[in-house]
Amino acid sequence: MYTAYKLAHKEFEKENYKEAIKLYQSSISDMKDMEDTEYIKLPLYNIGVCYMKLKRFGKALKYLTEAIKIDPKYSKAFFNKGFCHIQLNHNKKALVAMNTAWALDNNDKDCETIINILLKNLKNNI
Template structure:
């Protein structure tokens, strides 16, 4: 798996192909994770939100969204 190898660009490309075949919340979650690891927090938040919309019971997704929002809040608070 490209994510375990930390090859996030290849993982992103592979996940986009998978999403074209089937819209799974886990694919969107993994896209969010890849973008978060690449410090693309806007994209990460969008993908985590999509994943959560597809699966409201995903506590890890909810946690990831909270972490990104907290980061934004703290960044803007110190600016």
């Protein structure tokens, strides 16, 4: 059942992101019949990360948002969503996503640092 997911992860580790995306998508199809949608968030999140690696941040946002719909407390997905918004120069949206990530995991020092930088940049642009 998880064969496609495991293969996708191996392709990801080899930096074959396009192939990993195909396999993660296949694993979602395999998991659609499962009652626990929690498992579906992982390939969605990983597809988002693959698109980030390919610098296709708009596409990454779509999958990260889908993962968040399944698990609204998925701090890593919010963090990466914020990162994508930064790359797209959507600083206000980035700040919202990063604040949410930090609220969910206030031990994340990277998130705190990025929030402070975003606040400084937004303040300087007023």
